[in-house]
Amino acid sequence: MIEHRFEDQASLNAALAGEIAERLSLAVVERDRASLVVTGGSTPGGLYDVLGGLDAPWERVWITLSDERWVDPDDAASNEHLIRQRLLKGHAARAHLVPLKTVHRTPAEAAPTVHANLSGLPRPFDVVLLGMGCDGHIASLFPRSPALQVDGALDVVAVEEPAAAGSPHRLSLTLSALADARWTGLIITGADKLTKARTLDGAPVQMLFDTARSPVEVFWTS
Ligand code: 6PG
Numbered sequence: 001m002i003e004h005r006f007e008d009q010a011s012l013n014a015a016l017a018g019e020i021a022e023r024l025s026l027a028v029v030e031r032d033r034a035s036l037v038v039t040g041g042s043t044p045g046g047l048y049d050v051l052g053g054l055d056a057p058w059e060r061v062w063i064t065l066s067d068e069r070w071v072d073p074d075d076a077a078s079n080e081h082l083i084r085q086r087l088l089k090g091h092a093a094r095a096h097l098v099p100l101k102t103v104h105r106t107p108a109e110a111a112p113t114v115h116a117n118l119s120g121l122p123r124p125f126d127v128v129l130l131g132m133g134c135d136g137h138i139a140s141l142f143p144r145s146p147a148l149q150v151d152g153a154l155d156v157v158a159v160e161e162p163a164a165a166g167s168p169h170r171l172s173l174t175l176s177a178l179a180d181a182r183w184t185g186l187i188i189t190g191a192d193k194l195t196k197a198r199t200l201d202g203a204p205v206q207m208l209f210d211t212a213r214s215p216v217e218v219f220w221t222s
Helices: 009-031 045-052 079-086 090-094 107-118 175-179 191-199 204-211
Strands: 002-006 034-038 061-065 067-069 127-130 156-160 169-173 184-189 217-221
Touching: 002 009, 009 034, 009 045, 009 127, 009 184, 009 217, 045 079, 045 090, 061 079, 067 079, 107 156, 107 169, 175 204, 184 191, 191 204, 191 217
Parallel strands: 002 217, 034 061, 034 127, 127 184, 184 217
Antiparallel strands: 067 169, 156 169
16 A cells, blocks of 8 residues: 555645546546545545535546445435535536435345446546545445455445444445555544554455555545
């Protein structure tokens, strides 16, 4: 993995937003469309505020989420809610969002439909942005979860994780779908998370480092 350290969150957000906008713009030049996978959680809100205000060919960008809590999209715990509130504003309002949440009762029932919905996005994903939990989870891929071993026909996998924030019922992109990205950024704050990302052998974040098509770039501030 490649580490980028920043003095504060504002400088991290500015640099990472610029990197993402630049890579999306290049992807649109190269293949007329671009795909962006974005994380939920409490860390990236300020990044999304900055990114949404940058001028890029957003009308040629298709956005989906790395994972979703199985709650209504207007629920504050919804990652889709976060993206609609913080990213799809300003210039980025022109982008196309492909949500993970559907009307299905459970993530497992939704998985085939969501996989089909994602099949229209440019692949491999041009940009994947992930966060990381203190246990080394990424998306909704938690340590020792059977979901980590899923590399089947679908790009998404249902996850039941009792301690997960927002909802124990999750739908996540699979590790192989995430690892196939052309570029992956990991946004983390705090020395503890950086240490965990470096040292938690066998954690999902390390599995991503080991399997990613291109080196994961960690954007970190204390
Ligand atoms: C989610 C996220 C999850 C998140 C990490 C870090 O749905 O919660 O997709 O993977 O990125 O849990 O969350 P924080 O940014 O809140 O620390």
